[in-house]
Amino acid sequence: MELLEAIRLRKTTNTPFRPDPISDEHKRLLIEAAARAPSHFNSQPWRFILIEDQTRIRAMAHIAEDSMRRLMDDGSFVSRYRRYFRFNPKETAKTGSGIFIDNIPMLLRPLVQLVFSDRVGMFLSKLGASKLLGNDQRKIIEHAPMLLAITLDKQEYRPGELSGLYASITLGAVIQTFWLVTTALGMGMQFISTPLEVPENRARVEQLLRIPSGYELVAIFRMGYKDAIVQRNTIDWTSSQRKPFTELVHYNEWGTGVPHSLASARSILWEHSRAGNPAETAPADGDRRVEHPAGASS
Ligand SMILES: Cc1cc2nc3c(=O)[nH]c(=O)nc-3n(C[C@H](O)[C@H](O)[C@H](O)COP(=O)(O)O)c2cc1C
Known part of the structure; x- marks a missing residue:
């Protein structure tokens, strides 16, 4: 695949992957390509964990489910991210940004805007929205053939300091490389940020992956080969605009x-x-x- 085609086609895959394991050649290519990213003084502050162990993947899926439920139930997901939600094509086209909730159960459809409003969101969450979203998170992660965790050396990653900014910049370059290479290989990837937003669950993940104290867990992704038959999540979105x-x-x-x-x-x-x-x-x-x-x- 041409570079420009990969850039044009790159997108978040928020649907299930094929169950096939990722070939060793492709795993190696992903890491070696990511390591070509620029870093300040060639410091290469990133270390990667490829997670294929089913027990750990299932544990991560449950942690993500719990995180999504908690963030919905206490209202923080909605209040933090409401400004990014779009509810119709017109609003989506007008802003040219955010994520368009284009797939939602009939029952919730008339309420969709309310689901994502602060207090009503918390109330409706109790009625089932958080359960639905949590279940979707768990299902989609537990069936992924591989998760990727990225860590940064804390000597470099110091939020608030210049090296913290530089470490974040090289992290972005690494992640975009992963995204483009997966696209070129017919694979997809999706950020899983909820476990890192609940401090207790972040600690559980760090323990599960045995991340040493000198490294900060900064990103988790699910990865796999794309499936031609796409089964969408119960509540789903698009964001190609x-x-x-x-x-x-x-x-x-x-x-x-x-x-x-x-x-x-x-x-x-x-x-x-x-x-x-x-x-x-x-x-x-x-x-x-x-x-x-x-x-x-x-
Ligand atoms: C820092 C960061 C965190 C993100 N967290 C999530 C996430 O938790 N779940 C998810 O599905 N996508 C997540 N995304 C992906 C964005 O939603 C996505 O890149 C954006 O909507 C544009 O869509 P596209 O990637 O398909 O072009 C994240 C992206 C970034 C850069």
Whole structure:
């Protein structure tokens, strides 16, 4: 697969994988490719744990289920993340960001916006939303052939200090490499952040994986080969939309839009996308911040 195609097709896989184990060649390729990422002074502060042991995968699935339920029941999931939820295509297109809840049981459909509002969310959570989401988390993780945990050396990863910022930057480069290589191999991956958001459960995971005190667990993913037949989660979302080019970029100084020639340049990334595939839809052209020839602000 071409690099640009992998970049265009990369997406979060929030559906089950095929049960097949990941080949040793592919595991090795993933780690060796990730290790090509830049790091400050070539410090390579990351260490990886490939988890294929079924007992540990099941334990992680239960910890994730418990985490999701707790975060929903105490309202923190909703209050922390509500601003990212979109409930209809119009809102999704208008913002060009967030996650669009496009799959939800009939029963909850009229209530969907309420489910994700603070106090009502907590109440409805008790009625079943947290149970549904928790079950989905557990099921999808326990059937994954492999989990990947990423840790950072605490000598480098010091939040609040410059090395903490640099360690976060190299972590991002590593994760994007994993994402692109999995895409190229017909695999998928999904972030599992809930266990790291509940301090007690984070400690349980660290213990389960025997992470030494000098390393910080910073990310967990599920990985596997993509299944052609996709069975969606009970409550599910899509997030392929992106903000338009002209909204993302300033020219020479903050607040000045790009020249017309740049705004209307051919899109090499999107010109080969297959029409009709929503995951391959180019962001809508925005004209919000295009500089006018006379220098008038747009
Ligand atoms: C730091 C971080 C945490 C994330 N946590 C989760 C998560 O817990 N569960 C999940 O399904 N996706 C998670 N994601 C994936 C994002 O939701 C996803 O990248 C975004 O919606 C864009 O969708 P795409 O990856 O399909 O393009 C996370 C991504 C990042 C960078």
